[in-house]
Amino acid sequence: MIRSALSYPSKKNLVLQCLRRMSSLVSTSVSEVHPGVAHVTMHSPPVNSLSLSFCQELSQNLQVIHKDKSIDIILLQSDIPGIFSAGLDIKEFTQPKERLMEFWTAFQQLYIDLYGASQTTIACMEGSAPAAGCMLALSCDYRVMTSNTKAKIGLNESLLGIAAPPWLAQQMMDTVGSRVAELSLWRGTLYAPEQALAIGLVDELHENPRERALELAVAEFQKIPRQARAASKTLTRQKRLKHFHQERQADLEHFVNFITQDAVQTQLRGYLQQLAAKKNKK
Numbered sequence: 347m348i349r350s351a352l353s354y355p356s357k358k359n360l361v362l363q364c365l366r367r368m369s370s371l372v373s374t375s376v377s378e379v380h381p382g383v384a385h386v387t388m389h390s391p392p393v394n395s396l397s398l399s400f401c402q403e404l405s406q407n408l409q410v411i412h413k414d415k416s417i418d419i420i421l422l423q424s425d426i427p428g429i430f431s432a433g434l435d436i437k438e439f440t441q442p443k444e445r446l447m448e449f450w451t452a453f454q455q456l457y458i459d460l461y462g463a464s465q466t467t468i469a470c471m472e473g474s475a476p477a478a479g480c481m482l483a484l485s486c487d488y489r490v491m492t493s494n495t496k497a498k499i500g501l502n503e504s505l506l507g508i509a510a511p512p513w514l515a516q517q518m519m520d521t522v523g524s525r526v527a528e529l530s531l532w533r534g535t536l537y538a539p540e541q542a543l544a545i546g547l548v549d550e551l552h553e554n555p556r557e558r559a560l561e562l563a564v565a566e567f568q569k570i571p572r573q574a575r576a577a578s579k580t581l582t583r584q585k586r587l588k589h590f591h592q593e594r595q596a597d598l599e600h601f602v603n604f605i606t607q608d609a610v611q612t613q614l615r616g617y618l619q620q621l622a623a624k625k626n627k628k
């Protein structure tokens with residue numbers, strides 16, 4: 347579905363038009379809301395879980411925006427009330443090996459495309475962001491989260507009987523510090539907004555994250571020269587990305603070996619049943 351949020355009468359932008367055409371087929375839409383500022387909106391009901399096709403599409407959209415020199419700020423948001431993203435689609439974990447490899451490769455690529463974006467990126471979180479949902483937020487440069495206490499954010503993988511991949515654990519360490527990350531990872535803590543702000547997992551709380559993100563983008567971030575923002579990002583992220591590329595194949599093999607273990611598959615099936623039972627109780 348196409349979101350016609352092109353509320354600013356900017357010049358015709360062929361790249362964005364092309365993206366909108368692509369997006370009409372699937373679950374992300376792209377719109378320029380202010381000169382140089384693009385919304386990337388996730389809308390894959392019920393919970394924006396990252397399936398193979400969703401990861402691929404989000405990546406594809408980001409890659410096209412990267413090439414569009416007229417866009418220098420990306421606001422990543424969801425149009426599903428109460429949800430930013432539920433993280434990886436757990437059903438993907440139960441697929442055959444070939445598909446698992448394709449899935450993880452697409453997820454790795456999404457990390458590269460978002461964490462490695464030269465544009466400034468802001469996560470506008472109006473709802474929960476567990477696990478890989480949190481990865482999307484951590485990959486952005488700035489995180490604005492709703493102050494609604496129902497929303498939660500964090501790396502809860504351990505509660506599924508699995509562990510975050512090393513590069514995601516590293517993102518958490520880079521953001522909140524080693525000790526807090528260590529505790530969060532093994533406990534699988536999902537933080538309420540005030541707690542997330544207190545540990546530095548998010549940068550700001552606001553009752554309207556989209557409005558605040560756009561204000562920040564225009565009134566603050568666009569005033570910093572674009573090339574300086576991009577160069578600063580390179581300083582802090584280049585080393586991590588280089589390491590990631592070196593380890594990418596090993597990471598893929600590690601994922602497939604880990605996730606296909608009988609004990610892990612049993613845990614995952616149990617977790618999916620818990621989710622279904624929770625829904626039936628509502």
Ligand SMILES: CCCCC/C=C\CCC/C=C/CC(=O)SCCNC(=O)CCNC(=O)[C@H](O)C(C)(C)COP(=O)(O)OP(=O)(O)OC[C@H]1O[C@@H](n2cnc3c(N)ncnc32)[C@H](O)[C@@H]1OP(=O)(O)O
Nearest residue numbers: 392395432433434435436476477478509511601604621625
């Ligand atoms: C030693 C080193 C080892 C290295 C190993 C390497 C790699 C291992 C891989 C590890 C990476 C993992 C990253 C992940 O992202 S795992 C996914 C974690 N996500 C979650 O746990 C989120 C679970 N969901 C929720 O908590 C809630 O759904 C919610 C997001 C808070 C929303 O709640 P609510 O609005 O109440 O919605 P429901 O709970 O009723 O759900 C509606 C619907 O959606 C289904 N669903 C929810 N989340 C997922 C998901 N992540 N994947 C697939 N499906 C999901 C849920 O089952 C309902 O479905 P039905 O309508 O069909 O019943």
